[in-house]
Amino acid sequence: MPELAEVEWYRKQWNAGIGNKIVDVRMHPRNRVFRGTNMRKLQENLAGEKLRRSAARGKRMLFEFSGDNWLGLHLGMTGKIHIAVANFRPDKHDHLVLYQRERALVFTDSRQFGRVRFHYGRHQPGWWTSDVPEIISPEFDQKFVDQFLDRHRKAPIKAVVLMQNGFSGIGNWMADEILWRARIHPATRAGEMTARKREKLFRETKLVVRESLRTLGKDYSDPPRTWLIHQKWKPDGICPRHRTPLRRATIGGRTTAWCPRCQR
């Protein structure tokens, strides 16, 4: 499930362990989610350290530990994190478990498209730093969107909204939601969008992100009833505006749902 709002919600699940020491670390060896990561170092360094704080950027998460230790998580398609009891027994897909005295912090990912990273050092890890503005920040503005669209003129707008170095944290369902609200056909080439469409795209991107964080991101409650997300996976899904049957096709490499009447 994880796009930026879900990521934000998952990130907060480990808040229960903030200020507490890691007493043991367990990992499934040679698992894809650890590609490129020094697992031994992760294990040796985190044991005995306290979880300090965490942050999210787009779909990425960073967990900061005492002693200059940093853990990065990406949930991929099926990743989840949660809190479990202190004597938790990891199942097949519980790839990383950080044990504290009172609880266990668990990272699970059945398809293993997610990723665990580790860094030891005084400063934030290189893989965490980024120039891409968060959508909720003032740096994500009309000018940034316009420039990004100009750089990808030939691509369908659906594909552009999925690019993480422009629309940080947007995934398939949020992209469809944004384009539906902005009344833009998902196959429109980015370079063919009028100034008015670009403005709508910018505004609705901000709105969808803000509302998703307020609902899903805060307590995993549903986004507003009138949103497309409640219809898009139904075989007989309809446009929430006027009940026109939705259309479905692969655009930008992903299954896309849109309303043929209001998105042109």
Added chain:
DNA sequence: ACCCCTGTTCGGCG
């Protein structure tokens, strides 16, 4: 059995 999948990366190709 077969097809689908809320993500990212990589190789081919124009």
Added chain:
DNA sequence: CCGCCGAACAGGGG
């Protein structure tokens, strides 16, 4: 070299 596209990754669910 740039940028777009489809395939591959791996497992579970309909």
